[in-house]
Amino acid sequence: MDAISATPAVPGRSLFRLANPGRFMRLSGRVLPVLIALGLGFTAVGLVWGMFFSPADWQQGDAVRIMYVHVPAAWVSSAGYVGLAACSAISLIWRHPLADLAAVEIGPVGAGATAICLITGSLWGEPMWGTWWVWDARLTSVLVLFFLYLGHMALVRAFDEPERGYRAGAILALIGAVDLPIIKFSVDWWNTLHQPDTITVTGAPTMYVGMLWPLLFAALGFSFGFGAIVTARLRAAVMERRLRGLLLARAEESLAS
Amino acid sequence: MTNLPYIVASYAVTLVIAGGFSLGAWIRLKHARRQLAAVDPRGRWQ
Numbered sequence: 373m374d375a376i377s378a379t380p381a382v383p384g385r386s387l388f389r390l391a392n393p394g395r396f397m398r399l400s401g402r403v404l405p406v407l408i409a410l411g412l413g414f415t416a417v418g419l420v421w422g423m424f425f426s427p428a429d430w431q432q433g434d435a436v437r438i439m440y441v442h443v444p445a446a447w448v449s450s451a452g453y454v455g456l457a458a459c460s461a462i463s464l465i466w467r468h469p470l471a472d473l474a475a476v477e478i479g480p481v482g483a484g485a486t487a488i489c490l491i492t493g494s495l496w497g498e499p500m501w502g503t504w505w506v507w508d509a510r511l512t513s514v515l516v517l518f519f520l521y522l523g524h525m526a527l528v529r530a531f532d533e534p535e536r537g538y539r540a541g542a543i544l545a546l547i548g549a550v551d552l553p554i555i556k557f558s559v560d561w562w563n564t565l566h567q568p569d570t571i572t573v574t575g576a577p578t579m580y581v582g583m584l585w586p587l588l589f590a591a592l593g594f595s596f597g598f599g600a601i602v603t604a605r606l607r608a609a610v611m612e613r614r615l616r617g618l619l620l621a622r623a624e625e626s627l628a629s
Numbered sequence: 630m631t632n633l634p635y636i637v638a639s640y641a642v643t644l645v646i647a648g649g650f651s652l653g654a655w656i657r658l659k660h661a662r663r664q665l666a667a668v669d670p671r672g673r674w675q
Contacts, residue, residue: 419640433631441643484646492639499632597647604654611661618668 393610396470400603407600415593418444421586429583438496440586444594445488446514450552452482452598453517456524457549460542470606472538473613475545476528477605481598483521489514501565509558510566513551520548 422440429436456478462471493511494504505511528534528541559568571577577584630636 423636423640428631435632435635437636438639441639445643481650484650488643488646491642495635495639495642499635597651601650601654604658608654608657608661611658611665615661615665615668618665 393470393614397607397610400607404600404603404607407596407603411593411595411597411600413593414589415597418586418588418590418593422583422590426583426586427580432500435496435499436583438492439583440590442489442492442496443587444591445485445492447591448594448598449482449486449489449514449517450555451595452478452485452602453520453545453549453552455602456482456521456545457552460545463538463542464546470610472534472542473609474602474606475524475538475541477602477609479521479525479528479541481601481605483518483525485594485598486514486518486521490518497565506565508564508566509562510555510564513555513558516551517548517555520544520551524548 419440423437426437426440428434456475459471459475459478462468463475490511493514497506498504524541524545527544528537531537531540556569558564559566570579571584571587579587
């Protein structure tokens with residue numbers, strides 16, 4: 373039987389309760405439709421509001437509307453990497469089998485979000501800065517994040533023994549987490565063409581409220597959407613692993629008889 | 630609306646990439662569910 377099916381649930385430890393695939397599938401089956409609905413709803417409201425009903429910027433004109441896809445994609449790409457690093461830590465410390473699978477499934481989706489961030493940033497930079505790309509600290513550190521995602525995707529698939537791939541990928545993901553504070557503080561630590569943060573956790577936002585609300589709606593929508601895609605992929609991965617386990621068991625039975 | 634091509638391209642890129650991932654996940658889930666149902670008739674995970 374495969375590792376994920378054989379993992380016993382440890383009572384009283386909520387993290388390990390999800391190691392039981394049946395429990396995870398039941399729980400995720402209930403959560404997934406909610407995530408899809410929230411993701412679609414918030415994204416639709418945020419993007420329509422941002423595209424048609426929010427004001428243009430006095431300096432940037434309508435190009436500021438790119439913000440409603442660029443900024444949520446940037447937040448989600450960093451948050452996704454936090455998730456990847458957390459799964460990697462759980463995988464290395466507790467050998468949690470679902471954490472391995474979650475890390476594998478977060479990688480491509482995070483890379484996709486980072487690609488959206490980089491491409492839309494480039495499309496915003498050309499009319500505003502007069503260039504598609506500059507090697508400033510913010511842009512370069514986000515490009516490094518994109519390569520970290522790609523590196524993780526390649527590494528977890530590079531070994532014949534999946535467990536070795538998961539370990540190597542987890543180590544890379546944890547080392548790569550050092551890029552996250554660099555992304556966050558790059559606009560403060562260095563002189564960058566990229567503007568400083570207009571929304572911070574501690575301070576009041578320096579953005580007009582008519583732009584802030586659609587941005588927050590879009591960011592919530594992207595976050596729920598990211599969660600929905602990862603959950604759907606993870607459910608598929610658990611089913612695929614269960615299927616492989618069943619087929620292997622049948623093959624062994626038929627060989628033995 | 631100023632800079633319309635850049636705005637439209639940004640939203641289109643986002644829709645294509647996010648839509649591609651969503652569609653891919655949905656197809657993979659459907660495929661896995663169907664295959665598992667064929668092998669495991671109890672179907673407790675579907």
